[in-house]
Each structure stands twice: as C-alpha cells, then as structure tokens.
Amino acid sequence: MLAHLLILIVSGYLALVSPGLAQNPNEDTPLPAFPETEIFLFEYDMAKSDDPLSDGQNVTKRPGYDNQPFFTNDSRTFLYSRDDGTQTDIWEYDIASDTHTQLTATEQSEFSPTPSPDNQTISMVFERNFSIWHFNRGIAHAPAWLLETARIEEPVGYFARNYETGDILFWSRYGFSLSLTHSDKPGHHFITGHAVPAAPHVIPGTNHFSFVHRQTNEQVWIKALDPETKAVRPLTQIVGSNANYTWTLDGSILQIEGTALFRWHEDSDGWMKISDLSDHGLASANRIAVSPDGKRMAVVGIPAE
Known part of the structure; x- marks a missing residue:
C-alpha cells in the first residue's frame, strides 16, 4: 500500500503529517480526507495601504483540496x-481563459509545484519517496x-528552488x-534545526532565501539566508501563528492571520494590517502568493457561507 502525504490545514495550517494508507477494496479503512480549501484570485495594488x-x-470553486x-x-x-x-x-490555472489544465496524472501525490522561469520544467515534492522531482x-x-545525485536521504516537506x-x-x-x-552537485549543507513547517522562498531580486525559524526563546522569525556565505539574518517576527507568507515585487512580505492580511517592509515600522479578507467573502485563509508582476494575489482559504 502507498503512503499518502497530506498537508493538513487547520488553525495555523502548520502541520505536515502522513495520513492513512491507500484503500484496499476489501478493507473498511476510509480514504484520506484532504481538507476542503479553495483558491481565490484578486487584483492587487501594492501601492495602496x-x-x-x-x-x-x-477560481477553483469545487469540493476538495x-x-x-x-x-x-x-x-x-x-x-x-x-x-x-x-x-x-x-x-495549472490560466487567468485569461479561466481554464484549468491537469499537468500530472501519476499513481501518487505531488505537492508544491515550482515552475522554471520559462514554465517548461516543473519541480515538486513527490510522494514516491518524499523527495524533490521534476x-x-x-x-x-x-x-x-x-536530488538523486545529491543523495538526499531526508524526506522533503517544502522547498524553494533557484x-x-x-x-x-x-x-x-x-x-x-x-x-x-x-541541483547539480552532491551533498547538502545543514542550515538550522527548529525550522517551522512552512515553504521557504527565493527573495525577489536576490539569490538569497527566506525561511521560518523557531528560536530558543520560542519567538518565531522569518530569516534570510545567503547561500554563498551561509550567513543567516533575522528579518521580522511572524504575525500570530500562521507561518505561511510570501514576498512581493517591492520587497515586502505578506502574511495572513485569521482573515487579516498584513504587510511588512524592512523600511517600515513593523507589520501593518492592510485588508480583512472577511470583507471579500472568506471565512478563513492561510496561504498566499503574489504574481511576479505584482498585479494579482492568490489566497487559499474557505469561503464564507
């Protein structure tokens, strides 16, 4: 039987767990229940506060994950x-035509799709061995x-690829x-333990990465990593308990807590609440992405009844 990877989205949406096994027709074990989530697409004006x-x-509006x-x-x-x-x-969702196209149809689950700049190569976390495939x-x-040539034996939950x-x-x-x-060199370099289960990011306009780290004093921070020097620099504490966030074109970080959307910039005075997603028809939300041109935002959440 095949183990199914499930990203469980509840109150903080932070836990990455392994749910039940694949269903045998002769067994009464229920199929894995993926959380019900939708993807909402917004126009985004980053000049507005x-x-x-x-x-x-x-834009998904269907039962399921x-x-x-x-x-x-x-x-x-x-x-x-x-x-x-x-x-x-x-x-893949095409915005102009409002159409959805299936890209993979394997016997196992895939998560965290990450397209190359030309959108011809797509990396992902593959359930086959919980590693990164493309x-x-x-x-x-x-x-x-x-990562076969790199001999990475640790199971991957999230990743960012430059x-x-x-x-x-x-x-x-x-x-x-x-x-x-x-991607082309063997081995790996340990950066830190106590890392919170959240996707790292390539910081726009740089070759640096960002990630979420729980410090020994229990404060949870978004930090930056220079892959050349391996130096780590703290940026800001997260808002609340949701460790999912994204970067925007102007170097800001966006994060959702409950239905409140917050924005942070290194030159600003901490986090600023800029929107309440309940005003836009969402009962809750946690994951967020902004288009490279800075004009659209995708939000994962649950619609208000």
Whole structure:
C-alpha cells in the first residue's frame, strides 16, 4: 500500500503529517480526507495601504483540496496542487481563459509545484519517496528524481528552488530542519534545526532565501539566508501563528492571520494590517502568493457561507 502525504490545514495550517494508507477494496479503512480549501484570485495594488485587493473570485470553486498556488514567471497562470479524493496532482490555472489544465496524472501525490522561469520544467515534492522531482511539460508522465545525485536521504516537506543558480533550500518533514543543496552537485549543507513547517522562498531580486525559524526563546522569525556565505539574518517576527507568507515585487512580505492580511517592509515600522479578507467573502485563509508582476494575489482559504 502507498503512503499518502497530506498537508493538513487547520488553525495555523502548520502541520505536515502522513495520513492513512491507500484503500484496499476489501478493507473498511476510509480514504484520506484532504481538507476542503479553495483558491481565490484578486487584483492587487501594492501601492495602496488601505485594502489593496479588488475583484476577488473563487477560481477553483469545487469540493476538495485546492492549494499551494505558485504563479508562473509571466504572471499569466499559476500552478497548484489539487486532489481527486484519493491523491493530488499538479494543475495549472490560466487567468485569461479561466481554464484549468491537469499537468500530472501519476499513481501518487505531488505537492508544491515550482515552475522554471520559462514554465517548461516543473519541480515538486513527490510522494514516491518524499523527495524533490521534476518533469518537462512534454513528458509529464515520467518525472525524474531531481536530488538523486545529491543523495538526499531526508524526506522533503517544502522547498524553494533557484533555477538561475541551482541552489535548493529544503525543509525536512521529520527533522524539522533546513538544508541547502544544489541541483547539480552532491551533498547538502545543514542550515538550522527548529525550522517551522512552512515553504521557504527565493527573495525577489536576490539569490538569497527566506525561511521560518523557531528560536530558543520560542519567538518565531522569518530569516534570510545567503547561500554563498551561509550567513543567516533575522528579518521580522511572524504575525500570530500562521507561518505561511510570501514576498512581493517591492520587497515586502505578506502574511495572513485569521482573515487579516498584513504587510511588512524592512523600511517600515513593523507589520501593518492592510485588508480583512472577511470583507471579500472568506471565512478563513492561510496561504498566499503574489504574481511576479505584482498585479494579482492568490489566497487559499474557505469561503464564507
């Protein structure tokens, strides 16, 4: 039987756990229940400090799990992980045509789709061995093990890949640690333990990464990593308990706590609440992505009844 990876979204949406096993027709064990989440798409005006969101739409609007949106470099589409009741596959949403296209159809689940700048290669966390795999669009049915040459034995929960430099920062789902590796070089470099289960990011306009770290004093911080020097620099404490966040084109960080949307910039005086998603039809939300052109925002949440 095949182990199914489930990203469990509850009150902080922070736990990455391994749910039940694949269903045998002769067994009474229920199929894994993926959390019900939708992806909402908004117009985003980063110049506004008072509710920069407008024209919100529930673009998935179906029963089931729709999560982990990642915009392509041209800002015309985003990739996301979507379940069919038993497993997840990678799908793509085209904004202009309002259409959804399935990109993978393997026998196991895929998560965290990360497209290359030309959107021809897509990296992902693959349930086959909880490692990072990738595929070319023309042969999506045959993904290849990206970290095979690096001999990474730790199971990967989340990762960020810099396609330009080849650097990859990944979070170990059992070790709660972060390590730096490279797509073309063997080995990996341990960065830190006590890492919170949240996706790291490539910081826009740099080759640096950001990640979330729980310090020994229990404060939870977003920090920056220079992959060249391995130096780590604290940026800001997170708001509340939700460790999911994203970067915007102007170097700001966005984070959601409950239905409140907050923005932080290094030159600003801490976090500022800029919107309440309950005013836009959401009962709760936790994950967020902003398009590379800075004009749209995807929010994962639950619609208000």
